[in-house]
Amino acid sequence: xxxxxxxxxxxxxxxxxxxxxxxxxxxxxxxxxxxxxxxxxxxxxxxxxxxxxxxxxxxxxxxxxxxxxxxxxxxxxxxxxxxxxxxxxxxxxxxxxxxxxxxxxxxxxxxxxxxxxxxxxxxxxxxxxxxxxxxxx
Amino acid sequence: xxxxxxxxxxxxxxxxxxxxxxxxxxxxxxxxxxxxxxxxxxxxxxxxxxxxxxxxxxxxxxxxxxxxxxxxxxxxxxxxxxxxxxxxxxxxxxxxxxxxxxxxxxxxxxxxxxxxxxxxxxxxxxxxxxxxxxxxx
Numbered sequence: 001x002x003x004x005x006x007x008x009x010x011x012x013x014x015x016x017x018x019x020x021x022x023x024x025x026x027x028x029x030x031x032x033x034x035x036x037x038x039x040x041x042x043x044x045x046x047x048x049x050x051x052x053x054x055x056x057x058x059x060x061x062x063x064x065x066x067x068x069x070x071x072x073x074x075x076x077x078x079x080x081x082x083x084x085x086x087x088x089x090x091x092x093x094x095x096x097x098x099x100x101x102x103x104x105x106x107x108x109x110x111x112x113x114x115x116x117x118x119x120x121x122x123x124x125x126x127x128x129x130x131x132x133x134x135x136x137x
Numbered sequence: 138x139x140x141x142x143x144x145x146x147x148x149x150x151x152x153x154x155x156x157x158x159x160x161x162x163x164x165x166x167x168x169x170x171x172x173x174x175x176x177x178x179x180x181x182x183x184x185x186x187x188x189x190x191x192x193x194x195x196x197x198x199x200x201x202x203x204x205x206x207x208x209x210x211x212x213x214x215x216x217x218x219x220x221x222x223x224x225x226x227x228x229x230x231x232x233x234x235x236x237x238x239x240x241x242x243x244x245x246x247x248x249x250x251x252x253x254x255x256x257x258x259x260x261x262x263x264x265x266x267x268x269x270x271x272x273x274x
Contacts, residue, residue, distance in 0.1 A: 123264020
C-alpha cells in the first residue's frame with residue numbers, strides 16, 4: 001500500500017511570518033495539532049500545539065508579536081506520496097516521530113501521514129511506531 | 138493484564154486556581170502533555186498542552202489571571218487500576234480518546250493510562266484505539 005492511499009489530503013499550512021496567535025486559532029478551528037510552515041511554496045518548518053504551549057503560553061511571550069518562525073521546529077521529516085507505507089513507518093521509527101509531511105515528486109506538499117492513518121491499514125505498523133516514540137503523557 | 142501493570146503512576150497534578158501560564162510552565166518542566174486538575178483529593182478535570190495553545194492563546198485569555206478551571210475538560214473518562222486492559226481499551230475506543238485517568242478503589246488518583254502504555258501490552262488493542270480516536274494531525 002502507498003502513502004497516498006491512506007494520507008490526509010489536502011493539508012492546511014501557515015506562513016512563517018504569521019503570529020503564533022493566528023497559528024493557535026487555525027489549529028483550533030481546523031481541529032489539528034500541527035501545521036506545516038510554508039513560505040513561497042517551500043516547506044520551512046512545522047508548528048505544533050505543544051510548541052505554542054511551551055514556547056508561548058509558558059514563557060510570557062506575546063502571542064500576537066511572536067511569529068511562527070520563532071517557535072516552529074525547523075527539522076521536518078518527509079516522505080513521498082508514492083512510497084510504500086512500510087518505508088514511511090521506518091522513517092517514523094528511525095526519527096522517533098508520529099507524523100510526516102508528504103511531498104509529491106516535485107517537492108510540493110501533498111498531505112500529512114500520521115500514526116493514526118497507519119492504524120487504519122495496519123495495527124501492527126502503527127503499534128511499532130508508538131513503541132519507538134517517546135511518549136508525552 | 139491489568140491497567141496497573143502498564144499505567145504511568147505518580148502523575149503530577151495541578152489545582153484549578155493555578156493560572157494558565159503556571160499550568161503551561163509545569164507541563165514544560167515536567168515534560169508532560171496533560172495534567173489532572175485536583176483539589177482536596179478530588180479530581181475535577183484534566184488540562185492538556187493542546188488546551189493551553191488552542192484555547193488559552195487562540196481565545197485570548199489573560200494567561201496570568203485566567204485559572205485552569207476556566208478551560209479544563211470537566212468530563213473526564215476514568216478507569217480503575219485493577220481493570221483489564223481490554224476494558225480500558227474499549228473505553229478509549231467508545232469515547233474516541235487516547236488516555237484515561239486511573240483511579241484507585243477509593244477514587245483517589247492512581248495515574249494515567251494512555252495508548253502509549255497500552256501498546257506495551259497489546260499491539261492489537263493499541264492499534265484499534267488509534268483507529269477509533271479523533272484524529273489530531
